[in-house]
Amino acid sequence: xxxxxxxxxxxxxxxxxxxxxxxxxxxxxxxxxxxxxxxxxxxxxxxxxxxxxxxxxxxxxxxxxxxxxxxxxxxxxxxxxxxxxxxxxxxxxxxxxxxxxxxxxxxxxxxxxxxxxxxxxxxxxxxxxxxxxxxxxxxxxxxxxxxxxxxxxxxxxxxxxxxxxxxxxxxxxxxxxxxxxxxxxxxxxxxxxxxxxx
Numbered sequence: 001x002x003x004x005x006x007x008x009x010x011x012x013x014x015x016x017x018x019x020x021x022x023x024x025x026x027x028x029x030x031x032x033x034x035x036x037x038x039x040x041x042x043x044x045x046x047x048x049x050x051x052x053x054x055x056x057x058x059x060x061x062x063x064x065x066x067x068x069x070x071x072x073x074x075x076x077x078x079x080x081x082x083x084x085x086x087x088x089x090x091x092x093x094x095x096x097x098x099x100x101x102x103x104x105x106x107x108x109x110x111x112x113x114x115x116x117x118x119x120x121x122x123x124x125x126x127x128x129x130x131x132x133x134x135x136x137x138x139x140x141x142x143x144x145x146x147x148x149x150x151x152x153x154x155x156x157x158x159x160x161x162x163x164x165x166x167x168x169x170x171x172x173x174x175x176x177x178x179x180x181x182x183x184x185x186x187x188x189x190x191x192x193x194x195x196x197x198x
Contacts, residue, residue, distance in 0.1 A: 035099035035148060045147035048140045052110045055117035055136060062125055068173060071124050077169040082116040083109075085161050098148040108150045108158035114140040115162030123170040137162075 037045065056079070063071045086109050094103040114137035122130020141155040150158075 035101075037099075037147060041147040044143040045149060048110055048143035048147070048149075051136050051140050052114055055114050055121075055133060055140075058133070059117045059120050062121060062129065066125075066173065068124070071170075071173060074124070074170045075120055078116050078120050078166045079113070081165040081169060082112050082162050085165070086112045086158065089157075089161075095151075095154070098151060101149075105150055106154045106157060107161055108141065108144050108154040110144055111137070111141040111150070111155045111158030112162040115159040116166050117162075119163040119166030120170050123166055124173045126172075 059075055060072075062068075063075060086107055089107055090104045090109065093106045095106040096103050097105040115134075118130065118133035118137040121133040137159070141159055144150040144155055145152050
């Protein structure tokens with residue numbers, strides 16, 4: 001009986017020795033394999049990089065065209081607050097990216113800067129320019145998730161940081177120029193009254 005137990009124990013150890021290293025080797029190889037992006041993911045990632053440069057450049061161009069020096073200061077404050085909050089969180093939280101490239105996933109810097117630019121444009125110059133800017137910023141957020149550079153919560157946090165910074169530091173350009181728009185009527189005719197101080 002003792003001999004039988006010894007044989008069973010030996011067989012179990014041998015079986016475990018044969019199968020365990022193979023499964024752990026497969027697991028190690030699976031963990032070490034780098035993430036490979038598809039062609040579509042690479043294209044979307046590149047487009048988000050480009051838009052992340054285009055949106056702040058568009059905001060700066062709007063400021064320079066309008067010679068809006070107060071807006072320039074507000075834009076710098078917005079960008080500075082956004083960058084500081086994003087970097088502090090990235091280096092404090094150290095969350096792995098979905099592609100396992102590094103531990104700077106949370107929050108999304110591309111998304112925070114894109115939403116900061118979009119919100120600045122919208123707050124300073126109105127929805128006519130803000131709506132397309134927000135559409136591009138939303139695409140950047142989606143693209144960062146699609147290309148496996150960020151998790152969805154990284155993008156939501158980045159958008160909140162960027163837009164929040166703009167809403168804290170940016171004031172509408174129309175207020176600076178005392179823009180007033182009001183409906184008028186003389187009983188028979190209806191019109192719109194507009195005035196702006198320069």
